[in-house]
Amino acid sequence: MSKQPQHITLALTPSLIYRKRHILTVIFLLFHVSFSWASFEKIEGLDKTRITQISFSETDASTLLVTSDDTLYLSYDGGIVFNKIVSLKDEKITHAFFQDESTLYISGTRNAYRYNKKLERIFSIPENESINYINRYNQTLLLATSQGLYQTQDSILDWHRIPELAENASYYVEKINHHLFVIGDSGLYHLSPDGELHRSYITRSMDEEDFAQEKTHFQLHTFHADLFDTDHYWLTSSKGLLRSTDKGASWKKLSLSGIENASIRYLGQTSGATNKLYLCSNIGLFILDTKTENSKNLFSGLPTSKINWIDFDEAGTIYLATEKGLFKKIPENREHNYHVSLKEIIANEPSIQEIQEAALRYNSVHPEKMASWKERIKYRALLPQLSIDYDRTIGSSFTQSGHYFAEGPHDWGINLKWDIGDILWNPYENTEDTRSRLNSQLRFDIIDDINRLYYERIRLKHQILSLTEPEEIFIKELRLLELTAALDGYTGGYLRKNATEEPKQQPSYRH
Numbered sequence: 009m010s011k012q013p014q015h016i017t018l019a020l021t022p023s024l025i026y027r028k029r030h031i032l033t034v035i036f037l038l039f040h041v042s043f044s045w046a047s048f049e050k051i052e053g054l055d056k057t058r059i060t061q062i063s064f065s066e067t068d069a070s071t072l073l074v075t076s077d078d079t080l081y082l083s084y085d086g087g088i089v090f091n092k093i094v095s096l097k098d099e100k101i102t103h104a105f106f107q108d109e110s111t112l113y114i115s116g117t118r119n120a121y122r123y124n125k126k127l128e129r130i131f132s133i134p135e136n137e138s139i140n141y142i143n144r145y146n147q148t149l150l151l152a153t154s155q156g157l158y159q160t161q162d163s164i165l166d167w168h169r170i171p172e173l174a175e176n177a178s179y180y181v182e183k184i185n186h187h188l189f190v191i192g193d194s195g196l197y198h199l200s201p202d203g204e205l206h207r208s209y210i211t212r213s214m215d216e217e218d219f220a221q222e223k224t225h226f227q228l229h230t231f232h233a234d235l236f237d238t239d240h241y242w243l244t245s246s247k248g249l250l251r252s253t254d255k256g257a258s259w260k261k262l263s264l265s266g267i268e269n270a271s272i273r274y275l276g277q278t279s280g281a282t283n284k285l286y287l288c289s290n291i292g293l294f295i296l297d298t299k300t301e302n303s304k305n306l307f308s309g310l311p312t313s314k315i316n317w318i319d320f321d322e323a324g325t326i327y328l329a330t331e332k333g334l335f336k337k338i339p340e341n342r343e344h345n346y347h348v349s350l351k352e353i354i355a356n357e358p359s360i361q362e363i364q365e366a367a368l369r370y371n372s373v374h375p376e377k378m379a380s381w382k383e384r385i386k387y388r389a390l391l392p393q394l395s396i397d398y399d400r401t402i403g404s405s406f407t408q409s410g411h412y413f414a415e416g417p418h419d420w421g422i423n424l425k426w427d428i429g430d431i432l433w434n435p436y437e438n439t440e441d442t443r444s445r446l447n448s449q450l451r452f453d454i455i456d457d458i459n460r461l462y463y464e465r466i467r468l469k470h471q472i473l474s475l476t477e478p479e480e481i482f483i484k485e486l487r488l489l490e491l492t493a494a495l496d497g498y499t500g501g502y503l504r505k506n507a508t509e510e511p512k513q514q515p516s517y518r519h
Contacts, residue, residue, distance in 0.1 A: 184233045293315045
């Protein structure tokens with residue numbers, strides 16, 4: 009008789025299942041919430057960095073002319089695509105303006121040109137002299153040169169110097185109604201329609217000998233008539249801003265906080281910003297309230313403080329020519345017509361803490377999971393290893409009459425086994441420690457990504473409120489949907505399910 013035992017063993021051990029997720033590790037960018045509607049954005053598409061002048065066509069609001077040192081660019085779509093139309097050799101461009109939508113007049117340091125599909129030279133000056141500026145009054149072209157002020161009818165091109173201004177160099181010329189204002193060696197000259205000439209502002213005495221040194225210290229740059237008050241004139245200079253409230257009869261230098269004696273190259277005004285001057289200086293762009301004489305610097309997004317020129321499109325968007333390229337910005341008055349706070353922007357959606365919590369639970373990396381593991385491992389030492397035995401005895405015998413089998417009793421056994429050492433040290437703690445570190449790293453990665461997406465989405469919602477161009481709005485809104493989808497992917501749709509209606513945009517921003 010033989011005994012054949014059969015064994016069934018059951019072991020009760022905690023099952024720790026680890027699911028590894030592949031998470032792209034990103035660096036969380038600290039985001040500073042700005043309460044200014046928009047910063048300056050660089051306009052791409054120009055192969056020159058230093059931009060000296062810009063101007064929009066008066067006959068076609070989407071046509072933009074951009075001047076670099078020796079190159080002219082033309083854009084027919086407000087600065088999206090540029091075409092290089094003129095590149096001068098051995099001379100720099102001093103000014104350019106539109107006569108109409110197809111004709112430009114250009115002054116180089118040696119020659120003056122007319123451009124209409126091709127470049128035509130219309131004036132030249134001797135080698136030791138220079139052309140400083142070109143402008144137009146009715147049908148008369150004006151050239152400010154180191155030899156005085158030249159004029160001609162643009163249909164005849166018979167140039168001659170204006171006798172009253174033949175003795176001094178001219179640097180800038182502007183026309184106000186039928187009056188000419190010319191910046192020359194010794195100040196601002198006013199030429200009335202009847203031919204009478206007088207100096208409106210004097211920068212030196214006529215008998216002063218040390219003019220070169222004086223010019224280094226003080227020089228007038230541009231002349232402007234105020235857009236809102238016809239009695240007010242402005243002069244920009246190498247030592248600040250001058251103002252006249254009586255059509256140039258007297259002048260006063262303004263003492264402006266933050267500007268002081270900065271060199272102001274140019275100024276601009278737009279009908280959308282009442283009583284505001286935009287000052288282009290060597291220390292930045294400033295906006296001046298002409299009533300209170302308070303000024304502040306507009307610098308956000310600009311990589312340089314050297315601002316050369318300014319102009320505005322029909323919607324009031326600011327375009328800046330700087331030493332580091334061409335930039336644009338939503339106008340200041342629109343920025344402050346409607347103020348929206350951070351609290352208002354995030355009022356209709358879950359907080360960052362709620363999004364983080366939902367992401368950690370959805371991705372099974374919440375700290376509570378590791379706490380649960382530690383709790384179960386702590387109690388594991390109290391649970392024995394359980395074994396169940398089942399035995400059955402079968403006997404056999406041989407006789408002359410045959411082979412007989414006999415079945416004995418059924419034997420059952422239960423074994424309980426404790427390892428007392430597990431109470432002091434559990435080997436599964438090594439596994440838990442490793443997986444805890446991996447779980448923590450995944451949790452930090454997810455939180456970093458959630459933070460970046462969440463705050464970028466808030467910033468984008470803030471920017472959309474100030475946009476006016478349909479194409480820009482479409483691009484920003486598409487990016488907003490992309491960020492929302494990414495957050496929903498991390499949280500199992502928590503943002504979409506818990507966000508209420510989005511705050512509406514200001515109707516006044518749409519045109």
